[in-house]
Amino acid sequence: MDLDQLQSVPRVAFFPDSFVEINGAAMTCRRLADFARSRNYPYLVIYACRKTERKQEGSAIYQSLKRSSLSFPLDEELAYDPLFQRHTKRVLKQILEFKPDVIHITGVNDVSIIGAYLAWKLQIPLVGSWHTNVHEFAAQRLSNLFRFLPENISKKVSGFAEQKILDGAVLYYKMPKVVLAPNQELVDLLGKGTERSAFLMGRGVDPEKFSPTHRTVSDDTIRLGFVGRLRAEKNVRKLIEIEDGLIAEGVSNYEFLIVGEGSEHEYLERRMKKAVFTGFLEGEELSEAYANMDIFLFPSETDAFGNVAQEAAASGVVPIVSDKGGPKYLIEHDVTGFIAKNISDFTDYASMLINDPARLGRMRKAARDSAMSRSWESIFEGVYDAYRESIRIAEARKIAAINGNGGHSN
Known part of the structure; x- marks a missing residue:
């Protein structure tokens, strides 16, 4: 492959495990496909x-593929179909017709398994992107499931499962x-664990969809918000503790605005004193x-x-x-937001902003600008640079293999 070929736009076959669902990973995957289409890139x-x-x-x-009746749910709309491999011949036909330079998978699931298999079978360079911390999700759910056990035992069980799932991933x-x-x-972590080239793939934000211009309230109430699935792995029960902490500090001019649905909805609604639950929102209502x-x-x-933290900042x-997980990398502490080590920090930072309107105003502007x-x-x-890098690595290995077998390049 010459330099012009390497610098040209790769033909990409994308195997996202989440595409039509309502979550951050699916949204990113749809936007990636939209980007390729807007640039007239073959995808x-x-x-x-x-x-x-x-x-x-x-x-x-x-190319959408129907899951069978034996599919079982993994998370909300996301599912796994043990019979999904029946689509392999259909997908192989599509791949042979499309002739991709790169195959891109997104996780350990039925869709990506087909993509990984065909990349191996047809010797097509493979790129993998990590979108969801499945190991931590599983640990949180196990911890929630085994609440009846002593805390030290529950932590050992969930910690063991988390490490084993991470090792497998x-x-x-x-x-x-x-x-x-x-x-x-x-x-x-992935670069060290896989010994592969590892690159950052963040997420962007639409500054027009998420903007302060969509604000419709003008009273003296301070609204503390949350957007996301109301599930155990999101730690949403901590919102109750934060509210209790604010009340203990004498804060009264507040209201929680909670956007989303999930199994923890009823639990939160029963225990929070001043909270509005909107359910799932999208479009203008979400903005x-x-x-x-x-x-x-x-x-x-x-x-x-x-990404919800970034959408909030844009708004x-x-x-x-x-201070655990990816959102902390979106925040410049005490400039565009705060990084909390515990529930006391959440309460203290929120109380500080509520009691200092000038500081809140400065930080709101800084968050938006960032x-x-x-x-x-x-x-x-x-991402396209990563595609080209995978092609370069594959070509370099082919050349090395040829040279290793006698140095011939034909």
Whole structure:
């Protein structure tokens, strides 16, 4: 392969495990496909859906594959189909027709397994991107499940499971030649664990959709917001403790604005004193909800990126996030938001902002300015650099193998 070929736009077959679902990973995958289409880059997307069909929009081809009745849920709409491999011949036909230079998978699931298998079978360079901390999700759920056990035993069980799942995931990511991760901590972990080239793949934000201009309230109430799934792995029960802490400090001019649905909804609604639960929102309603917040509380410790914190910042809302997981990389502490080590920190930082309107105003502007500097365009251009790197590595290995067998290059 000459230099011109390497610098040309790669033909990519994309196997996202989450594409039509409502979550951050699916949103990022859809935006990546949209980016390719907007640039007229050839892009084939293979994903699971409720029916099997093929459609083409510009330079992008979309092949959805129906999951069987034996599928079981992994998380909300996301599922795993043990019979999904029955689609392999159909996908192979698509791959042979499309002739990709690179195959891109996103995780350990039924869709990506087909992509990884075909990359191996056809000797096509493979790129893998990490979108979800499945090991931490599993640990949180196990911890929630075994609440009846003594805390030290529950922690040992969930900790053991978390490490084993992480070990398995890292082993799976040894198959790609290049790996992408949403924060530097995961880039380092995957790079070291897989001994592969590892690159950062963050997430951008739409500064028009998420903007202070969508604000519709103008009273003296300070709104503390949360957006996301109301599930154990998001640590949402900590919102109750934060509210109790604020009340203990004498704060009264507040209201919680909680956007999302999930199994913890009823538990929260029964125990929180001043909270509005909107359920799932999207479009203009979501933009308005963000903009009506003043402080964004995100106690999740399992998010690989935490795009909701970035959307909140773009909306002119000051995020307070955990010091565990990916969201902390989005925050400049005490400038664009706060990084909390424990629930006391969440309470103290929120109380400080509530009692200091001038500081809250400065930080709201700083949060907005910081978020606006992150564009989807630059992030996806970086993904294409990773595609080219995987091709370069594959070509270099081919040349090394030929030279090792006698030095012939024909």
